[in-house]
Amino acid sequence: MIASAERRRLAGQGLTLAGLLLLACLASLLWGAGDVGAERALAVLAGHGDEEARFVVGTLRGSRTLVGLAVGMALGVAGALLQAVSRNPLAEPGLLGVSAGAAFAVAIALLLGTSAATLRVGVAQLGALLGCLCVLGVARFRGLGNDPVRLVLAGAAFTGLLSALTTLLLLFDQRAADEIRFWVVGSLSGRRLEDLLAVLPSLAVAAAITLVIARPLAALALGERLAAGLGHHPGRVRLLVILVVALLVGGATAIAGPIAFVGLVVPFAARALAGPDIRRSLWLCLLLGPLMVIIADVISRRLVAPSELPLGVLTALCGAPVLIAVVRRRRLPML
Amino acid sequence: MNVAACSLEARELTLAHDRTPVVVDLDVRLPAGQVTAIVGPNGCGKSTLLAGLARLHSPQSGHVLLDGNDIVRLPARELARRLALLPQEARAPExxxxxxxxxxxxxxxxxxxxQxxxxxxxxxxxxLAAADLHALADRPLESLSGGQRQRAWIAMIIAQQTSLLLLDEPTSALDLGHQLEVFELVRHLADEGRTLAMVLHDLPIACRYADHLVAMREGRVVAAGPPGEVVTRELVRELYGVDCVLMHDPQSGAPILTGLRRIR
Known part of the structure:
Protein backbone atom coordinates (compact mmCIF):
# COMPACT_ATOMS: atom_id res chain seq x y z
CA MET A 1 0.00 0.00 0.00
CA ILE A 2 2.86 2.34 0.77
CA ALA A 3 5.18 2.78 -2.17
CA SER A 4 8.85 2.68 -1.33
CA ALA A 5 9.34 6.35 -2.24
CA GLU A 6 6.56 7.20 0.18
CA ARG A 7 8.18 5.04 2.83
CA ARG A 8 11.47 6.87 2.40
CA ARG A 9 9.73 10.21 2.65
CA LEU A 10 8.08 9.15 5.92
CA ALA A 11 11.35 7.87 7.30
CA GLY A 12 12.95 11.19 6.38
CA GLN A 13 10.23 13.12 8.19
CA GLY A 14 10.57 10.88 11.22
CA LEU A 15 14.32 11.34 11.39
CA THR A 16 14.06 15.11 10.95
CA LEU A 17 11.49 15.37 13.71
CA ALA A 18 13.54 13.11 15.97
CA GLY A 19 16.53 15.38 15.39
CA LEU A 20 14.49 18.46 16.22
CA LEU A 21 13.15 16.78 19.33
CA LEU A 22 16.68 15.99 20.43
CA LEU A 23 17.62 19.66 20.01
CA ALA A 24 14.53 20.71 21.97
CA CYS A 25 15.46 18.35 24.81
CA LEU A 26 18.99 19.76 24.78
CA ALA A 27 17.61 23.29 24.99
CA SER A 28 15.38 22.20 27.84
CA LEU A 29 18.45 20.95 29.73
CA LEU A 30 20.54 24.04 29.01
CA TRP A 31 18.13 26.78 30.02
CA GLY A 32 15.72 26.88 32.87
CA ALA A 33 15.18 26.97 36.56
CA GLY A 34 18.20 27.30 38.81
CA ASP A 35 21.09 29.67 38.47
CA VAL A 36 23.00 27.51 36.03
CA GLY A 37 23.85 28.97 32.65
CA ALA A 38 24.16 27.14 29.36
CA GLU A 39 27.95 26.74 29.67
CA ARG A 40 27.85 25.09 33.07
CA ALA A 41 24.98 22.90 31.88
CA LEU A 42 26.98 21.84 28.83
CA ALA A 43 29.85 20.90 31.11
CA VAL A 44 27.52 18.61 33.02
CA LEU A 45 26.35 16.97 29.79
CA ALA A 46 29.98 16.47 28.79
CA GLY A 47 30.48 14.47 31.98
CA HIS A 48 32.01 16.96 34.41
CA GLY A 49 30.70 20.09 36.02
CA ASP A 50 30.11 21.04 39.63
CA GLU A 51 27.73 19.51 42.11
CA GLU A 52 25.11 22.27 41.97
CA ALA A 53 25.02 22.28 38.19
CA ARG A 54 24.74 18.52 38.14
CA PHE A 55 21.75 18.65 40.47
CA VAL A 56 20.03 21.39 38.50
CA VAL A 57 20.59 19.82 35.09
CA GLY A 58 20.28 16.17 35.98
CA THR A 59 17.55 16.22 38.57
CA LEU A 60 15.49 19.37 38.04
CA ARG A 61 15.72 19.97 34.32
CA GLY A 62 16.28 16.33 33.41
CA SER A 63 13.13 15.09 35.06
CA ARG A 64 11.21 18.09 33.78
CA THR A 65 12.30 17.22 30.25
CA LEU A 66 11.32 13.58 30.67
CA VAL A 67 7.93 14.64 32.02
CA GLY A 68 7.55 16.91 29.00
CA LEU A 69 8.33 14.01 26.68
CA ALA A 70 5.72 11.79 28.28
CA VAL A 71 3.05 14.49 28.51
CA GLY A 72 3.61 15.51 24.89
CA MET A 73 3.42 11.96 23.61
CA ALA A 74 0.29 11.24 25.62
CA LEU A 75 -1.55 14.39 24.55
CA GLY A 76 -0.51 14.18 20.90
CA VAL A 77 -1.58 10.55 20.57
CA ALA A 78 -4.77 11.11 22.56
CA GLY A 79 -5.76 13.94 20.24
CA ALA A 80 -5.11 11.85 17.14
CA LEU A 81 -7.14 8.94 18.52
CA LEU A 82 -10.04 11.11 19.60
CA GLN A 83 -10.14 12.83 16.22
CA ALA A 84 -10.02 9.52 14.40
CA VAL A 85 -12.75 7.88 16.43
CA SER A 86 -15.10 10.85 16.24
CA ARG A 87 -14.11 11.56 12.62
CA ASN A 88 -13.80 15.14 13.70
CA PRO A 89 -10.71 17.27 13.12
CA LEU A 90 -11.59 19.49 16.07
CA ALA A 91 -11.89 16.75 18.66
CA GLU A 92 -9.24 17.68 21.20
CA PRO A 93 -9.07 16.41 24.77
CA GLY A 94 -8.57 19.93 26.11
CA LEU A 95 -11.47 21.38 24.17
CA LEU A 96 -13.76 18.42 24.71
CA GLY A 97 -13.71 18.59 28.47
CA VAL A 98 -11.64 15.45 28.93
CA SER A 99 -8.86 17.45 30.59
CA ALA A 100 -11.43 19.46 32.52
CA GLY A 101 -13.01 16.24 33.76
CA ALA A 102 -9.62 15.01 34.91
CA ALA A 103 -8.84 18.36 36.57
CA PHE A 104 -12.17 18.45 38.36
CA ALA A 105 -11.71 14.93 39.66
CA VAL A 106 -8.24 15.78 40.94
CA ALA A 107 -9.52 18.96 42.57
CA ILE A 108 -12.09 16.93 44.47
CA ALA A 109 -9.45 14.40 45.47
CA LEU A 110 -7.15 17.16 46.72
CA LEU A 111 -9.98 18.73 48.67
CA LEU A 112 -10.72 15.43 50.30
CA GLY A 113 -7.15 15.42 51.44
CA THR A 114 -5.48 12.85 49.21
CA SER A 115 -1.98 13.54 48.07
CA ALA A 116 -0.54 10.19 47.13
CA ALA A 117 0.67 10.51 43.57
CA THR A 118 -0.68 7.17 42.36
CA LEU A 119 -4.12 7.85 43.70
CA ARG A 120 -4.17 11.17 41.91
CA VAL A 121 -3.35 9.47 38.61
CA GLY A 122 -6.20 7.03 39.00
CA VAL A 123 -8.58 9.79 39.97
CA ALA A 124 -7.55 11.94 37.01
CA GLN A 125 -8.02 9.03 34.63
CA LEU A 126 -11.43 8.28 36.01
CA GLY A 127 -12.36 11.94 35.64
CA ALA A 128 -11.06 11.95 32.08
CA LEU A 129 -13.09 8.85 31.27
CA LEU A 130 -16.26 10.41 32.67
CA GLY A 131 -15.51 13.65 30.84
CA CYS A 132 -15.05 11.73 27.61
CA LEU A 133 -18.27 9.79 27.97
CA CYS A 134 -20.26 12.86 29.01
CA VAL A 135 -19.25 15.04 26.09
CA LEU A 136 -19.52 12.31 23.53
CA GLY A 137 -22.85 11.31 25.02
CA VAL A 138 -24.14 14.86 25.02
CA ALA A 139 -23.08 15.41 21.45
CA ARG A 140 -24.40 12.01 20.38
CA PHE A 141 -21.17 10.64 19.12
CA ARG A 142 -22.22 8.73 16.07
CA GLY A 143 -23.93 11.32 13.99
CA LEU A 144 -21.26 13.92 14.44
CA GLY A 145 -19.12 13.22 11.42
CA ASN A 146 -20.97 15.89 9.55
CA ASP A 147 -20.93 18.55 12.20
CA PRO A 148 -17.59 18.80 13.95
CA VAL A 149 -18.37 22.16 15.47
CA ARG A 150 -21.27 20.80 17.47
CA LEU A 151 -18.97 18.44 19.32
CA VAL A 152 -16.66 21.31 20.17
CA LEU A 153 -19.57 23.39 21.40
CA ALA A 154 -20.70 20.58 23.66
CA GLY A 155 -17.13 20.27 24.88
CA ALA A 156 -16.81 23.98 25.50
CA ALA A 157 -20.00 24.00 27.52
CA PHE A 158 -18.82 21.03 29.52
CA THR A 159 -15.36 22.51 30.08
CA GLY A 160 -16.91 25.78 31.23
CA LEU A 161 -19.17 23.98 33.64
CA LEU A 162 -16.37 21.89 35.11
CA SER A 163 -13.98 24.83 35.40
CA ALA A 164 -16.68 26.76 37.24
CA LEU A 165 -17.25 23.83 39.58
CA THR A 166 -13.51 23.53 40.15
CA THR A 167 -13.35 27.22 41.03
CA LEU A 168 -16.31 26.78 43.33
CA LEU A 169 -14.49 24.01 45.13
CA LEU A 170 -11.54 26.34 45.69
CA LEU A 171 -13.77 28.63 47.74
CA PHE A 172 -14.35 25.92 50.29
CA ASP A 173 -10.78 25.19 51.19
CA GLN A 174 -8.00 27.75 51.01
CA ARG A 175 -5.24 25.27 51.82
CA ALA A 176 -6.20 22.94 49.00
CA ALA A 177 -6.86 25.93 46.81
CA ASP A 178 -3.20 26.88 46.68
CA GLU A 179 -2.18 23.39 45.71
CA ILE A 180 -4.90 23.19 43.08
CA ARG A 181 -4.27 26.62 41.66
CA PHE A 182 -0.62 25.72 41.19
CA TRP A 183 -1.65 22.61 39.34
CA VAL A 184 -4.73 23.66 37.45
CA VAL A 185 -3.00 26.09 35.08
CA GLY A 186 -1.04 23.34 33.39
CA SER A 187 2.69 23.48 33.78
CA LEU A 188 5.78 21.29 33.87
CA SER A 189 7.46 23.41 36.49
CA GLY A 190 8.57 21.54 39.59
CA ARG A 191 7.36 18.16 38.32
CA ARG A 192 9.47 15.32 39.61
CA LEU A 193 10.47 11.96 38.29
CA GLU A 194 8.21 10.22 40.82
CA ASP A 195 5.21 11.91 39.22
CA LEU A 196 6.22 10.43 35.90
CA LEU A 197 6.89 6.97 37.29
CA ALA A 198 3.42 6.92 38.78
CA VAL A 199 1.76 7.30 35.36
CA LEU A 200 4.19 5.23 33.33
CA PRO A 201 2.34 1.90 33.78
CA SER A 202 -0.94 3.30 32.52
CA LEU A 203 0.79 5.00 29.60
CA ALA A 204 2.35 1.65 28.72
CA VAL A 205 -1.06 -0.04 28.81
CA ALA A 206 -2.45 2.71 26.60
CA ALA A 207 0.40 2.24 24.13
CA ALA A 208 -0.17 -1.50 23.97
CA ILE A 209 -3.90 -1.11 23.31
CA THR A 210 -3.19 1.55 20.69
CA LEU A 211 -0.93 -0.83 18.77
CA VAL A 212 -3.71 -3.41 18.68
CA ILE A 213 -6.50 -1.06 17.60
CA ALA A 214 -4.56 1.01 15.07
CA ARG A 215 -5.60 -1.09 12.11
CA PRO A 216 -9.34 -1.27 12.86
CA LEU A 217 -9.27 2.40 13.80
CA ALA A 218 -7.81 3.24 10.40
CA ALA A 219 -10.64 1.26 8.79
CA LEU A 220 -13.19 3.10 10.92
CA ALA A 221 -12.18 6.22 9.01
CA LEU A 222 -13.99 4.69 6.02
CA GLY A 223 -17.24 4.39 7.92
CA GLU A 224 -18.72 2.13 10.54
CA ARG A 225 -20.37 -0.32 8.19
CA LEU A 226 -17.35 -0.59 5.98
CA ALA A 227 -15.11 -1.33 8.96
CA ALA A 228 -17.56 -3.99 10.07
CA GLY A 229 -17.52 -5.39 6.55
CA LEU A 230 -13.75 -5.68 6.83
CA GLY A 231 -14.17 -7.92 9.85
CA HIS A 232 -13.76 -5.37 12.65
CA HIS A 233 -15.98 -4.61 15.62
CA PRO A 234 -16.53 -0.84 15.52
CA GLY A 235 -18.26 -0.63 18.90
CA ARG A 236 -15.46 -2.49 20.63
CA VAL A 237 -12.81 -0.35 18.93
CA ARG A 238 -14.59 2.85 19.92
CA LEU A 239 -14.78 1.83 23.56
CA LEU A 240 -11.11 0.90 23.60
CA VAL A 241 -10.17 4.24 22.07
CA ILE A 242 -12.12 6.10 24.73
CA LEU A 243 -10.40 4.04 27.38
CA VAL A 244 -6.97 4.78 25.90
CA VAL A 245 -7.74 8.51 25.62
CA ALA A 246 -8.82 8.55 29.25
CA LEU A 247 -5.62 6.78 30.32
CA LEU A 248 -3.44 9.13 28.31
CA VAL A 249 -5.17 12.41 29.08
CA GLY A 250 -5.79 11.46 32.69
CA GLY A 251 -2.15 10.50 33.07
CA ALA A 252 -0.86 13.66 31.41
CA THR A 253 -3.25 15.84 33.39
CA ALA A 254 -2.31 14.18 36.66
CA ILE A 255 1.32 15.19 36.13
CA ALA A 256 1.09 18.50 34.35
CA GLY A 257 -2.41 19.79 34.85
CA PRO A 258 -4.76 20.48 31.98
CA ILE A 259 -2.84 21.52 28.87
CA ALA A 260 -5.05 22.43 25.97
CA PHE A 261 -4.48 22.47 22.22
CA VAL A 262 -1.57 20.01 22.05
CA GLY A 263 -4.07 17.34 21.05
CA LEU A 264 -5.40 19.63 18.34
CA VAL A 265 -2.24 21.04 16.80
CA VAL A 266 -0.13 17.88 16.85
CA PRO A 267 -2.48 15.53 14.94
CA PHE A 268 -3.23 18.37 12.55
CA ALA A 269 0.47 18.74 11.73
CA ALA A 270 0.97 14.96 11.65
CA ARG A 271 -1.81 14.55 9.09
CA ALA A 272 -0.39 17.35 6.97
CA LEU A 273 2.94 15.49 6.92
CA ALA A 274 1.87 11.85 6.78
CA GLY A 275 -1.55 11.87 5.15
CA PRO A 276 -4.87 10.70 6.52
CA ASP A 277 -3.99 7.15 7.56
CA ILE A 278 -3.78 7.09 11.35
CA ARG A 279 -1.35 4.18 11.29
CA ARG A 280 1.21 6.59 9.89
CA SER A 281 0.25 9.87 11.54
CA LEU A 282 0.30 8.30 15.02
CA TRP A 283 4.05 7.74 14.78
CA LEU A 284 4.60 11.36 13.93
CA CYS A 285 2.36 12.38 16.84
CA LEU A 286 4.75 10.54 19.13
CA LEU A 287 7.49 12.94 18.00
CA LEU A 288 5.47 16.09 17.36
CA GLY A 289 3.69 15.99 20.72
CA PRO A 290 6.79 16.16 22.90
CA LEU A 291 8.37 18.57 20.41
CA MET A 292 5.55 21.05 20.89
CA VAL A 293 5.36 20.60 24.65
CA ILE A 294 9.09 20.88 25.26
CA ILE A 295 9.58 23.87 22.96
CA ALA A 296 6.61 25.60 24.59
CA ASP A 297 8.06 24.75 28.00
CA VAL A 298 11.48 26.17 27.15
CA ILE A 299 9.89 29.34 25.82
CA SER A 300 7.71 29.58 28.91
CA ARG A 301 10.85 29.65 31.04
CA ARG A 302 12.75 32.12 28.90
CA LEU A 303 10.05 34.57 27.89
CA VAL A 304 9.55 36.26 31.25
CA ALA A 305 12.62 34.96 33.09
CA PRO A 306 13.27 34.71 35.97
CA SER A 307 9.59 33.99 36.51
CA GLU A 308 7.69 31.54 34.31
CA LEU A 309 4.64 31.59 32.11
CA PRO A 310 2.35 28.62 32.67
CA LEU A 311 2.77 26.07 29.88
CA GLY A 312 -0.98 25.89 29.32
CA VAL A 313 -1.00 29.59 28.45
CA LEU A 314 1.67 29.10 25.81
CA THR A 315 0.13 26.05 24.18
CA ALA A 316 -3.13 27.99 24.00
CA LEU A 317 -1.31 30.89 22.35
CA CYS A 318 0.09 28.51 19.71
CA GLY A 319 -3.03 26.40 19.45
CA ALA A 320 -5.86 28.89 19.27
CA PRO A 321 -4.77 30.30 15.87
CA VAL A 322 -4.63 26.76 14.48
CA LEU A 323 -8.14 26.08 15.77
CA ILE A 324 -9.41 29.28 14.19
CA ALA A 325 -7.65 28.48 10.92
CA VAL A 326 -9.21 25.01 10.82
CA VAL A 327 -12.70 26.28 11.58
CA ARG A 328 -12.43 29.16 9.15
CA ARG A 329 -11.60 26.93 6.22
CA ARG A 330 -14.60 26.93 3.97
CA ARG A 331 -15.05 23.23 4.38
CA LEU A 332 -13.76 21.31 7.37
CA PRO A 333 -11.44 18.51 6.35
CA MET A 334 -13.29 15.25 6.66
CA LEU A 335 -11.75 12.46 8.64
CA MET B 1 -8.06 -14.36 -9.09
CA ASN B 2 -9.13 -17.58 -7.54
CA VAL B 3 -12.75 -17.35 -6.62
CA ALA B 4 -14.58 -20.41 -5.47
CA ALA B 5 -18.27 -20.37 -6.17
CA CYS B 6 -20.28 -19.99 -3.03
CA SER B 7 -23.86 -19.57 -2.12
CA LEU B 8 -25.67 -17.16 0.13
CA GLU B 9 -29.27 -17.53 1.10
CA ALA B 10 -31.72 -16.19 3.64
CA ARG B 11 -34.24 -18.51 5.24
CA GLU B 12 -37.35 -17.15 6.90
CA LEU B 13 -35.34 -14.05 7.70
CA THR B 14 -36.95 -11.31 9.77
CA LEU B 15 -35.04 -8.09 10.38
CA ALA B 16 -36.35 -5.29 12.54
CA HIS B 17 -35.51 -1.68 13.32
CA ASP B 18 -36.47 -1.09 16.95
CA ARG B 19 -38.90 -3.98 16.88
CA THR B 20 -40.63 -2.74 13.74
CA PRO B 21 -40.11 -5.55 11.24
CA VAL B 22 -38.60 -4.23 8.04
CA VAL B 23 -37.88 -7.54 6.38
CA VAL B 24 -40.48 -10.17 7.12
CA ASP B 25 -40.07 -13.93 6.98
CA LEU B 26 -38.13 -13.67 3.80
CA ASP B 27 -36.52 -16.40 1.70
CA VAL B 28 -34.00 -15.45 -0.92
CA ARG B 29 -31.10 -17.11 -2.68
CA LEU B 30 -28.31 -15.46 -4.62
CA PRO B 31 -27.52 -17.61 -7.66
CA ALA B 32 -23.78 -18.36 -7.75
CA GLY B 33 -21.75 -16.54 -10.38
CA GLN B 34 -24.59 -14.18 -11.25
CA VAL B 35 -25.52 -10.58 -10.66
CA THR B 36 -28.59 -10.22 -8.51
CA ALA B 37 -30.39 -6.90 -8.29
CA ILE B 38 -32.64 -6.21 -5.34
CA VAL B 39 -35.27 -3.69 -6.34
CA GLY B 40 -38.38 -2.20 -4.89
CA PRO B 41 -39.93 1.08 -3.78
CA ASN B 42 -38.27 3.30 -1.17
CA GLY B 43 -38.57 1.86 2.30
CA CYS B 44 -39.32 -1.67 1.10
CA GLY B 45 -36.44 -3.03 3.16
CA LYS B 46 -33.97 -3.74 0.36
CA SER B 47 -30.99 -2.04 2.01
CA THR B 48 -31.86 -3.65 5.31
CA LEU B 49 -31.95 -7.04 3.60
CA LEU B 50 -28.50 -6.41 2.16
CA ALA B 51 -27.20 -5.41 5.61
CA GLY B 52 -28.77 -8.57 7.01
CA LEU B 53 -27.09 -10.72 4.37
CA ALA B 54 -23.76 -9.17 5.41
CA ARG B 55 -24.50 -9.65 9.11
CA LEU B 56 -24.51 -5.92 9.78
CA HIS B 57 -28.05 -6.35 10.98
CA SER B 58 -28.73 -9.26 13.26
CA PRO B 59 -31.89 -11.18 12.50
CA GLN B 60 -34.87 -11.14 14.81
CA SER B 61 -35.57 -14.61 13.55
CA GLY B 62 -34.47 -16.83 10.70
CA HIS B 63 -31.04 -17.44 9.26
CA VAL B 64 -28.58 -16.32 6.66
CA LEU B 65 -26.62 -19.25 5.32
CA LEU B 66 -23.24 -18.98 3.65
CA ASP B 67 -22.43 -22.29 1.98
CA GLY B 68 -24.93 -23.86 4.32
CA ASN B 69 -23.45 -22.37 7.52
CA ASP B 70 -25.25 -19.77 9.58
CA ILE B 71 -23.23 -16.54 9.30
CA VAL B 72 -24.01 -15.69 12.91
CA ARG B 73 -21.57 -18.41 13.92
CA LEU B 74 -18.73 -17.24 11.68
CA PRO B 75 -15.98 -15.09 13.21
CA ALA B 76 -16.06 -11.55 11.80
CA ARG B 77 -12.73 -11.88 10.03
CA GLU B 78 -13.58 -15.23 8.51
CA LEU B 79 -16.82 -13.76 7.18
CA ALA B 80 -14.94 -10.76 5.78
CA ARG B 81 -12.72 -13.14 3.80
CA ARG B 82 -15.73 -14.73 2.15
CA LEU B 83 -18.20 -11.89 1.81
CA ALA B 84 -17.51 -8.23 1.05
CA LEU B 85 -19.90 -5.34 1.43
CA LEU B 86 -19.81 -1.85 -0.01
CA PRO B 87 -22.21 0.24 2.06
CA GLN B 88 -23.95 3.25 0.66
CA GLU B 89 -22.46 5.94 2.83
CA ALA B 90 -18.85 5.00 2.13
CA ARG B 91 -16.73 8.11 2.54
CA ALA B 92 -12.97 8.37 2.67
CA PRO B 93 -10.86 10.82 4.65
CA GLU B 94 -9.44 13.61 2.56
CA GLN B 115 1.30 -7.14 8.40
CA LEU B 128 -6.32 -1.90 -9.70
CA ALA B 129 -6.14 -3.76 -12.99
CA ALA B 130 -9.63 -5.27 -12.62
CA ALA B 131 -11.13 -1.83 -12.02
CA ASP B 132 -8.88 -0.27 -14.69
CA LEU B 133 -7.43 2.20 -12.22
CA HIS B 134 -3.69 1.66 -12.62
CA ALA B 135 -3.14 5.13 -14.04
CA LEU B 136 -4.91 6.69 -11.06
CA ALA B 137 -3.36 4.59 -8.30
CA ASP B 138 -1.61 7.47 -6.55
CA ARG B 139 -4.31 10.08 -7.02
CA PRO B 140 -6.32 11.20 -3.99
CA LEU B 141 -9.90 9.97 -4.17
CA GLU B 142 -11.46 13.42 -4.08
CA SER B 143 -9.71 14.31 -7.36
CA LEU B 144 -11.50 11.51 -9.23
CA SER B 145 -14.75 11.57 -11.16
CA GLY B 146 -17.78 9.98 -9.53
CA GLY B 147 -17.51 6.86 -11.66
CA GLN B 148 -13.80 6.45 -11.06
CA ARG B 149 -14.29 6.92 -7.34
CA GLN B 150 -16.98 4.29 -7.19
CA ARG B 151 -14.74 1.92 -9.15
CA ALA B 152 -12.03 2.55 -6.57
CA TRP B 153 -14.41 1.60 -3.75
CA ILE B 154 -15.39 -1.54 -5.61
CA ALA B 155 -11.71 -2.30 -6.20
CA MET B 156 -11.25 -2.09 -2.45
CA ILE B 157 -13.74 -4.89 -1.87
CA ILE B 158 -12.26 -6.79 -4.81
CA ALA B 159 -9.00 -6.79 -2.87
CA GLN B 160 -10.85 -8.57 -0.09
CA GLN B 161 -10.74 -11.59 -2.45
CA THR B 162 -14.19 -12.78 -1.57
CA SER B 163 -16.38 -14.72 -3.92
CA LEU B 164 -19.43 -12.79 -2.73
CA LEU B 165 -19.81 -9.05 -3.19
CA LEU B 166 -22.75 -7.03 -1.89
CA LEU B 167 -23.21 -3.46 -3.12
CA ASP B 168 -25.72 -1.02 -1.67
CA GLU B 169 -26.88 1.36 -4.40
CA PRO B 170 -23.47 1.57 -6.06
CA THR B 171 -24.68 4.05 -8.65
CA SER B 172 -27.14 6.20 -6.74
CA ALA B 173 -25.28 9.48 -7.12
CA LEU B 174 -23.86 8.93 -10.60
CA ASP B 175 -24.87 10.18 -14.00
CA LEU B 176 -25.67 7.76 -16.79
CA GLY B 177 -22.16 7.41 -18.20
CA HIS B 178 -20.65 6.82 -14.78
CA GLN B 179 -23.40 4.33 -13.96
CA LEU B 180 -22.53 2.27 -17.01
CA GLU B 181 -18.85 2.45 -16.04
CA VAL B 182 -19.71 0.84 -12.70
CA PHE B 183 -22.08 -1.76 -14.17
CA GLU B 184 -19.51 -2.85 -16.70
CA LEU B 185 -17.12 -3.52 -13.83
CA VAL B 186 -19.84 -5.43 -11.96
CA ARG B 187 -20.50 -7.50 -15.07
CA HIS B 188 -16.81 -8.22 -15.46
CA LEU B 189 -16.57 -9.43 -11.86
CA ALA B 190 -19.50 -11.79 -12.33
CA ASP B 191 -17.98 -13.12 -15.56
CA GLU B 192 -14.92 -14.06 -13.51
CA GLY B 193 -17.12 -16.26 -11.36
CA ARG B 194 -18.03 -14.02 -8.45
CA THR B 195 -21.51 -13.80 -7.03
CA LEU B 196 -22.79 -10.25 -6.74
CA ALA B 197 -25.87 -8.68 -5.28
CA MET B 198 -26.73 -5.01 -5.43
CA VAL B 199 -29.53 -2.87 -4.23
CA LEU B 200 -30.81 -0.67 -7.04
CA HIS B 201 -33.67 1.77 -7.14
CA ASP B 202 -33.74 1.98 -10.93
CA LEU B 203 -35.76 -0.93 -12.30
CA PRO B 204 -34.89 -0.48 -16.02
CA ILE B 205 -31.16 -0.39 -15.17
CA ALA B 206 -31.60 -3.47 -13.01
CA CYS B 207 -33.31 -5.26 -15.88
CA ARG B 208 -30.45 -4.38 -18.17
CA TYR B 209 -27.55 -5.43 -15.96
CA ALA B 210 -28.77 -8.13 -13.59
CA ASP B 211 -29.13 -11.85 -14.30
CA HIS B 212 -31.47 -12.29 -11.40
CA LEU B 213 -34.00 -9.91 -10.00
CA VAL B 214 -35.39 -9.87 -6.48
CA ALA B 215 -38.37 -7.53 -6.27
CA MET B 216 -39.41 -6.49 -2.77
CA ARG B 217 -42.36 -4.72 -1.35
CA GLU B 218 -43.09 -4.04 2.31
CA GLY B 219 -40.36 -6.35 3.50
CA ARG B 220 -41.35 -9.31 1.39
CA VAL B 221 -40.19 -10.76 -1.91
CA VAL B 222 -42.93 -10.40 -4.49
CA ALA B 223 -41.00 -11.83 -7.42
CA ALA B 224 -37.62 -13.42 -8.04
CA GLY B 225 -36.03 -14.69 -11.21
CA PRO B 226 -34.46 -13.55 -14.48
CA PRO B 227 -35.68 -10.03 -15.35
CA GLY B 228 -37.10 -11.16 -18.68
CA GLU B 229 -39.39 -13.59 -16.87
CA VAL B 230 -40.43 -11.76 -13.74
CA VAL B 231 -40.85 -8.17 -14.88
CA THR B 232 -44.43 -7.74 -15.97
CA ARG B 233 -46.81 -4.85 -16.20
CA GLU B 234 -48.54 -6.18 -13.08
CA LEU B 235 -45.27 -6.32 -11.12
CA VAL B 236 -44.41 -2.72 -11.96
CA ARG B 237 -47.86 -1.69 -10.88
CA GLU B 238 -47.59 -3.66 -7.64
CA LEU B 239 -44.15 -2.32 -6.78
CA TYR B 240 -44.39 1.32 -7.69
CA GLY B 241 -48.06 2.02 -8.34
CA VAL B 242 -47.10 2.87 -11.91
CA ASP B 243 -48.73 1.74 -15.13
CA CYS B 244 -46.42 1.08 -18.06
CA VAL B 245 -46.02 -0.49 -21.45
CA LEU B 246 -43.50 -3.30 -21.43
CA MET B 247 -41.17 -3.73 -24.40
CA HIS B 248 -37.97 -5.60 -24.99
CA ASP B 249 -34.55 -4.24 -25.75
CA PRO B 250 -33.84 -5.35 -29.34
CA GLN B 251 -30.17 -5.85 -28.44
CA SER B 252 -30.21 -7.52 -25.04
CA GLY B 253 -33.77 -8.71 -24.76
CA ALA B 254 -34.03 -6.98 -21.39
CA PRO B 255 -37.43 -5.54 -20.50
CA ILE B 256 -37.89 -1.82 -21.17
CA LEU B 257 -40.60 0.23 -19.53
CA THR B 258 -42.26 3.00 -21.49
CA GLY B 259 -45.41 5.04 -21.25
CA LEU B 260 -45.05 5.34 -17.49
CA ARG B 261 -48.08 6.73 -15.73
CA ARG B 262 -48.77 6.94 -12.04
CA ILE B 263 -51.96 5.26 -10.91
CA ARG B 264 -54.06 7.17 -8.42
Missing part, protein backbone atom coordinates in the same frame (compact mmCIF):
# COMPACT_ATOMS: atom_id res chain seq x y z
CA UNK B 95 -6.12 12.87 0.89
CA UNK B 96 -6.47 9.08 0.81
CA UNK B 97 -5.16 7.75 -2.49
CA UNK B 98 -6.77 5.09 -4.64
CA UNK B 99 -4.07 2.53 -3.88
CA UNK B 100 -4.27 3.26 -0.15
CA UNK B 101 -8.02 2.81 -0.21
CA UNK B 102 -7.72 -0.50 -2.01
CA UNK B 103 -5.13 -1.57 0.57
CA UNK B 104 -7.83 -1.46 3.23
CA UNK B 105 -9.48 -4.37 1.47
CA UNK B 106 -6.55 -6.51 2.61
CA UNK B 107 -7.32 -6.04 6.30
CA UNK B 108 -9.28 -9.28 6.79
CA UNK B 109 -6.20 -11.11 5.55
CA UNK B 110 -3.81 -9.28 7.84
CA UNK B 111 -3.12 -9.75 11.49
CA UNK B 112 -0.78 -8.57 14.16
CA UNK B 113 1.82 -11.06 13.03
CA UNK B 114 1.09 -10.77 9.36
CA UNK B 116 1.50 -5.74 4.88
CA UNK B 117 3.02 -8.38 2.57
CA UNK B 118 4.11 -8.90 -1.02
CA UNK B 119 0.93 -10.92 -1.51
CA UNK B 120 -1.11 -7.90 -0.41
CA UNK B 121 0.70 -5.73 -2.91
CA UNK B 122 0.05 -8.25 -5.68
CA UNK B 123 -3.67 -8.41 -4.87
CA UNK B 124 -3.96 -4.62 -4.77
CA UNK B 125 -2.28 -4.54 -8.18
CA UNK B 126 -4.80 -7.05 -9.49
CA UNK B 127 -7.68 -5.07 -8.07
Missing amino acids: GLTVAELIGFGRQPHQSWLR WSAEDRRVVDEA
